[in-house]
Amino acid sequence: MCMRCGRILFGVLIAALGACAGPTMDGVNSSSPVVNSPLPSLLTALPSSSSSSPSPAPSPVVTPSNVPMSPAPTAIESILTASQVWPVAWSPDGGALIAVDQTPDTSIVHVFAADGHEIWSTPGLTAAWTGADSLEFLRASDTLAGHSDLFEVTLPSGTPTKLDGSYLNFITAAADGRLAVPTSETPRGYTFDLLNPAGGHFDGEPLLWNPASDELAIVLGSAPHSGSLAIVDGTSGSVTRTGLDVDDQPAFDRTGSELMVCVFGDHGNCAPTLVRLDGSDIAASAMRGPLLGAGELPDGRWIGGNSGIVLWDPSNPTTTTSLGNGWPSVSPTGILVIIGDETASPPPGSQVTIVRLPGSGASYPVWSPAGDRIAYSVLSAFGQELRISSLPGAAHLP
Numbered sequence: 001m002c003m004r005c006g007r008i009l010f011g012v013l014i015a016a017l018g019a020c021a022g023p024t025m026d027g028v029n030s031s032s033p034v035v036n037s038p039l040p041s042l043l044t045a046l047p048s049s050s051s052s053s054p055s056p057a058p059s060p061v062v063t064p065s066n067v068p069m070s071p072a073p074t075a076i077e078s079i080l081t082a083s084q085v086w087p088v089a090w091s092p093d094g095g096a097l098i099a100v101d102q103t104p105d106t107s108i109v110h111v112f113a114a115d116g117h118e119i120w121s122t123p124g125l126t127a128a129w130t131g132a133d134s135l136e137f138l139r140a141s142d143t144l145a146g147h148s149d150l151f152e153v154t155l156p157s158g159t160p161t162k163l164d165g166s167y168l169n170f171i172t173a174a175a176d177g178r179l180a181v182p183t184s185e186t187p188r189g190y191t192f193d194l195l196n197p198a199g200g201h202f203d204g205e206p207l208l209w210n211p212a213s214d215e216l217a218i219v220l221g222s223a224p225h226s227g228s229l230a231i232v233d234g235t236s237g238s239v240t241r242t243g244l245d246v247d248d249q250p251a252f253d254r255t256g257s258e259l260m261v262c263v264f265g266d267h268g269n270c271a272p273t274l275v276r277l278d279g280s281d282i283a284a285s286a287m288r289g290p291l292l293g294a295g296e297l298p299d300g301r302w303i304g305g306n307s308g309i310v311l312w313d314p315s316n317p318t319t320t321t322s323l324g325n326g327w328p329s330v331s332p333t334g335i336l337v338i339i340g341d342e343t344a345s346p347p348p349g350s351q352v353t354i355v356r357l358p359g360s361g362a363s364y365p366v367w368s369p370a371g372d373r374i375a376y377s378v379l380s381a382f383g384q385e386l387r388i389s390s391l392p393g394a395a396h397l398p
Helices: none
Strands: 074-082 084-090 096-102 107-113 118-123 126-129 134-142 147-154 179-186 189-196 198-209 215-220 226-233 239-247 258-264 270-276 281-284 292-296 302-305 309-312 320-324 327-330 336-339 354-357 363-367 373-380 383-390
Touching: 074 084, 074 096, 074 107, 084 126, 084 363, 084 373, 084 383, 096 126, 107 134, 118 134, 179 198, 189 215, 198 226, 198 239, 215 239, 226 258, 239 270, 270 302, 292 327, 302 327, 327 363, 327 373, 336 373
Parallel strands: 336 354
Antiparallel strands: 074 383, 084 096, 096 107, 107 118, 126 134, 134 147, 179 189, 189 198, 198 215, 215 226, 226 239, 239 258, 258 270, 270 281, 292 302, 302 309, 309 320, 327 336, 363 373, 373 383
16 A cells, blocks of 8 residues: 555545556456446345345344344355455445455456446556546556556446546545545645545645545644644645644544544653544543544444454543454444454443454455445455445444
């Protein structure tokens, strides 16, 4: 992955792949996409639970009586196995998924329908949706310099059009098609073009888009994994500094009005802290180190990774609850998925539905916009395996 500090950004942020040489795909010229089937509409319904066999129920666990456990997930589809593969983003209507397959010799952008069948693929480093059936992707043009060309394509025709400009090898994108693509590296990070909305340029390390407005949370500074938190206006490109020195793993709350960030103190350690967008504190935890993959539950508590799965309540900031191991992920509708560990406990005293998905070394959970499907990667004998799981009724649970 080719962010300057080599990090992985959690949540909806699209991560970058490293530069690759001579992209070809099964003898196909690098400029030629592959369309695997006609697609009148990208919205493809998953089989109903009555027409597909449910997966075996997970091992029983002891749970508080007020924590509902959802039915076992159905239609866990293994859709791609490769040396390194991960989901990138669902389309805005939830009908298709972009995934990237990286090998030592090439990198392929795949598009899968929601039922797991492949729609289209082309050599490329990463991609982002700009609409329900349109996307933009990067393809290496100068591997030594790390530069790429940007293409746009509307499916199902699958005929890419090259856009003007030279870019670096990653995109910062929101699930609804807002894009920022870097053009050059600077002492502060990168210079970005705002493509959608088209609003000009800004410098910094991009983190993530606000789910409720055209704003970006960014980091200004050249130190690996840290810098000064700032907010970018995605329409004008103007930058507002908060004055906070933070780690590079922030997360917006469900309303887009607050940020979970790891704020550095006088002794070089950072503490997960809930802040307003102007940088003022709401609550600081007693933990040390970032809350990885942090997500806000519907009751206002936060969950994430910090030496295992940790539950933190901003109203009682000095206390944390350990829930065991695994990879936690909170859906758009507030459902908590724990991937890869049958022993992790659900959050006590919370009306949260828990779903457990099996898999060793699970990572990169990506939710569909409706919260009724999740894509994620697990380890396999051949490297990584990309899976899609449907969660019946998940989008309609309270």
